[in-house]
């Protein structure tokens with residue numbers, strides 16, 4: 001399982017392979033270590049019973065970083081690539097349009113849309129943490145996990161905003 005997260009100390013993007021076996025995750029930039037919760041990773045055998053480490057399928061029960069239990073599955077599709085394809089297709093179709101080539105113009109637009117859809121379908125699913133946006137990729141890690149839920153997302157967004165407010169209010173509000 002591969003984890004990609006923003007280091008809580010320095011905000012650098014950190015990537016680790018084999019995160020299911022890790023006890024701590026260390027940031028290569030600032031060396032800050034995140035302790036992995038002991039119960040975060042579970043293994044489920046083919047018959048649904050609990051397997052030993054490395055047996056059966058990997059299940060992530062909580063985020064290794066923050067450690068929220070609320071995660072959602074989504075396609076591991078780089079948005080910039082998707083937008084890039086559309087922009088390139090649009091630019092090419094502008095050229096053919098200027099040349100009054102009607103059929104190639106629509107063919108290009110149709111092909112770019114199709115390419116986007118095919119790429120999207122081919123991309124594997126990954127798990128994302130609502131709270132800290134850590135991403136988890138790997139074989140079957142996102143199986144049996146629900147997709148994005150706006151209500152849960154909103155709950156975490158408000159919690160983040162509240163804790164930021166509290167953090168900024170504390171030093172000024174309490175004279176010693």
Ligand SMILES: [Zn+2]
Pocket residue numbers: 007008009010011012027028029030031032
């Ligand atoms: Zn760091």
Ligand SMILES: [Zn+2]
Pocket residue numbers: 063064065066067068129130131132133134
């Ligand atoms: Zn998290």
